[in-house]
């Protein structure tokens with residue numbers, strides 16, 4: 001190979017071989033005729049293509065019709081017509097910095113720009129959001145079921161004085177109504193009224209249904225099976 005500037009031959013040789021297993025052995029050769037050599041693969045050009053004419057990126061000078069810009073001084077002329085002397089600083093036409101326009105460290109070089117944000121697939125995004133919502137609902141349901149469980153455990157101990165027989169016959173159904181006994185001490189008449197209303201058969205029925213829903217939610221089944229059970233419970237036809 002020859003030097004691009006001086007045209008003189010360099011101690012560098014370009015070999016083109018088909019890519020196969022046998023040719024891979026060339027990298028093991030370290031000397032030829034008692035002369036040490038190093039075999040290296042061709043380094044790929046890094047960075048985007050840059051035009052020699054206008055210094056723009058992502059196209060070649062071959063078909064460029066833009067106004068020329070000098071790679072050295074950034075002024076509007078072809079690089080070969082440049083009058084800049086080596087002792088004056090170069091000026092980049094992209095950032096006005098003191099480097100040639102083809103310097104790979106130029107802040108305006110696409111190599112040094114931050115990568116664009118990753119593309120978002122709308123369908124995957126929607127699915128992800130749906131899953132997150134389901135997760136949140138599950139956690140809420142779990143939290144609700146645990147609070148109900150603790151509530152039911154407290155009244156059971158406080159219940160015997162008021163309605164011992166009912167607790168024994170149907171402990172499951174009586175769990176929410178027993179809340180009144182524990183809450184009664186504050187002697188708030190309006191609160192007392194509300195709590196009495198809680199013992200209304202209609203309210204009890206609703207609370208029972210809620211207990212059943214919690215029970216279904218806590219089962220060790222798939223979401224689909226739980227949904228089917230829930231629909232059965234509420235009398236919804238699927």
Ligand SMILES: [Zn+2]
Nearest residue numbers: 051054056064
């Ligand atoms: Zn160009």
Ligand SMILES: [Zn+2]
Nearest residue numbers: 070073074082
């Ligand atoms: Zn110039």
Ligand SMILES: [Zn+2]
Nearest residue numbers: 092095097106
């Ligand atoms: Zn620059």
